[in-house]
Amino acid sequence: MTELADAPASSAGGPPSDADEPASAARDALRRVFGYESFRDGQREIIEHVVGGGDALVLMPTGGGKSLCYQIPALVRPGTGVVVSPLIALMQDQVDALRALGVRADFLNSTQDPGQRATVEALFLAGELDLLYLAPERLRLPATASLLDRGKISLFAIDEAHCVAQWGHDFRPDYLELSTLRERWPEVPRIALTATATPATHTEITNRLGLADARHFVADFDRPNITYRIVPKKEPKRQLLDLLRAEHAGDAGIVYCLSRSSVDQTADFLVSNGIAALPYHAGLDAQVRAEHQSRFLREDGLVMVATIAFGMGIDKPDVRFVAHLDLPKSVEGYYQETGRAGRDGLASTAWLAYGLSDVVQLRKMIDTSGGDAAHRRRQSVHLDAMLALCETVECRRVGLLAYFGQEGASPCGNCDTCLTPPETWDGTVAAQKLLSAVLRLARERRQKFGAGHLVDILLGRATQKVTQFEHQTLTVFGVGTELNESQWRGVVRQVLARGLLAVEGEHGTLVLTDTSADVLRGTRRVQMRRDPERPARSAARSGSGSADGKAKRAVAAADLSAEATALFERLRAWRAATAKEQGVPAYVIFHDATLREIASSSPATLSDLATINGVGENKLNKYGQQVLDTLAG
Incomplete structure (x- = not known):
């Protein structure tokens, strides 16, 4: 499948078509209900397969048009399409969007009183619903299964299917029960959809949902309208404010932070500087969260500052930027979150501020996490891939696509490394000095310290802690004055990212790894990235286009007289x-x-x-x- 290019993902649904031939009926629904003359690349094949009764697993990027792939078959096939979705808080908005298109849609979930549920159940049994949304928890209830047995089901759509995979980033145990759909309703086609899946996640979804015999459709994961930018973290809130004022004044956007306190502080900072912003995290009252989510969806130009608890299933098409003030834990999470920008296909920005403290904190979180060794290894693999994306000197988009199995992409011309290529330098000697400092502290003093203290030693700073432990007497004291503090922190960050040092204990001390000796002996060279002094401006905003012209087309779509x-x-x-x-x-x-x-x-x-x-x-x-x-x- 190639990149999909027409209707927004959230455009979907409509009343049943009178057309007799399935392909013709699907095209009629697309035109009559959604107002589009042609499918995006790949959609037609998926839709016709499901209309014909076939099972399907669809991997397609956020904003790529997944919804149509089950909504149109639900309209063409006799019966009601049952959509399994984890997004209870968004079901009302999903149903409202469908009803605006003339679709007979409803949902069953815990927010309804018994009378409301009874009304929906009666509509389903009377065959007066085109689409019915359920959470996986409700589908497991015997009463729900009995209800479905008494009605006519056109298909089962399993949305956000990565929730079934422990390799994914939103694991939901209730999704594991969905493998029983085939056993209880063997004649009903199933279509599982997700916006992000590595080969490992793809395999796990297939096995857990029993979709080995289904047709698998993997779309082009490129989102050419998004400009990816990763900048060195200095004063992240101030850097974010500069970005919003310079490039996204009055735009709707999402800012992701790792902790609840950071969310609150960042939202307050933006508001105090004239930016309309709201916080969202699990520590807020449920009613407050619901109100903030509702305002974000309904009002123009709001910025939502949130933990990753926010965003899955958000269909707001005009989110112009997604910013991360902390390093995401995985490329899958990062891609899913940045994909919430620019669902309408217009130029958008994915911006991440990344620093040494992020690496130390996430390494420490993995080491102290409650999971077993296999779980910690999975987390480390995810983090290593995210660090590699941050530290690359190659095209960001090429790296992202390769992570999802799309090898051989050409540089995009619309990410920071393409627009402002970073310099590289031979950092082997610097790495040796840093590793030597760690080694000498461990061997000569049986001590371990964090990054800040090591940098002080290399720069020859006689700080209180340095003099307290008499570290000015070490042979490595003051051997690193050719670099400044910021540059040394970059060295530490990149050495950690390559696994040449590890983080240990709750205080984040640094220790050698099995690969440190190769660098110390000089048998391994270490090329490092020298970040540009000024961050690149988005090609989508400045008017410069990508190498393949995709970004130019995205810009042209937004240009108005x-x-x-x-x-x-x-x-x-x-x-x-x-x-x-x-x-x-x-x-x-x-x-x-x-x-x-x-x-x-x-x-x-x-x-x-x-x-x-x-x-x-x-x-x-x-x-x-x-x-x-x-x-x-």
């Missing part, structure tokens, strides 16, 4: 008022990409408006005249 920009803002104001009146997120009315196309083409009639991507039959009837009136303004 002054007249069209005025129309776009007028349409956005109408959409905001309409969404507020209906109590739904603005994107449920229309996506930004659709409003931009309307503003650019300025349709004069309903027939003209019907040709715009994203304007389906139901939305044309419901909003068409209002859009024309707004344009006439």
Whole structure:
């Protein structure tokens, strides 16, 4: 499968088609319900396979169009499509988005009272639902299984399928029970979908869900509209503020932090500096979390500062940036989280501030984690891959795609290492000096210290701790004055990233590893990255394009004339008022990409408006005249 290129992932659903031939019925649903003339690459093949009754496992990036792959078959096949999703807090918004398209959708979960659940169950049994959303926990209940036995099921869709895999980053034990779907309902096709999966996760999903005989569809994981940037961490909150003011003023975005306290502090910092920001983490009251999530989805230009507890299943298409103030624990988590930017295909930024403290902290967390040795090894493998991505001097995108099994990609021209290639230098001698300091402390004094103290020794600083332990008498004292403190911290960071040093104990002391001796003996060279003094500006914002032209096309889609920009803002104001009146997120009315196309083409009639991507039959009837009136303004 190649990269998918048309409809936003959150556009989905619609009433059953009267067409007889499955392929024709699927195309009719796409055009009539979603307002799109053609499928993205790969979607048609998946949809026709599932419509024909086949099982499927779909690996497709966030924003790639996964939803359509089960929603259209659910509309074409007789019965109700049952969607298993872990996202109870988002089910109402998912259903609202489908209903706006004319789809008969509903959900069953713990937020409903008995009367509400009874109403939904009656609709299902009467065959009056196209899609029914369930959490895996509810599907396990005998009463739910009995209900499904009495109705007509068109398919089972297992969304966020990586939750079944312990190699994945959102493991949910209840997903393990989903292997029973095939046994209880053998005639009902199953489609499992995930936005991220390495070969190891792919294999585990296959085995745990019993999908060895299913057709497997693996999409191109490239998101060319996203500019990936990883910068050295100095003053991360200030660096973030500079990014938002310079490149994303007034934009919606997500900022990820590792701890709850960091979330609160960062949100307060942004608010105090004039940025509309909200915190989100498990330590907040459930009602507060729900309110903040609702505001983020429904209001324009809000920044959500969150732990990774936030974001899975968020369909907000106009998130213009995702920033990480702490190092993610895995490439899978990083890719999933950054993929929440730019779901509408317009230019977006994935920005990460990364420093020595991140490496020390995460190494320490792994060593002190409660899992068994195999679990800690898995965590170490994930972290090593993330560190390699941070320290690479090659194209970030090439590294990301290779991690997910897509080898041989060309440099993208739209990441920081392509836009501002970092210099490299032979850091072997510096690494030897650092390792020698660790060795001499261990052998001569039987002592272990953290990175800061080691840097003080190498720089010849007679600090209180240095003099207390008489470390100024070591032969390595002051041997590293050719580098400054920031450069030495970079050396420590890169040596740790390569596994030439390890972190030990709760105080984060540094110790030698099995590979340290090769460097000390001079049989292993250590090439290091010298970060550019100034971070690269996004090609998507500056107007420079990628090597293959993909980023240029993404930019072109966002460019509007002054007249069209005025129309776009007028349409956005109408959409905001309409969404507020209906109590739904603005994107449920229309996506930004659709409003931009309307503003650019300025349709004069309903027939003209019907040709715009994203304007389906139901939305044309419901909003068409209002859009024309707004344009006439």
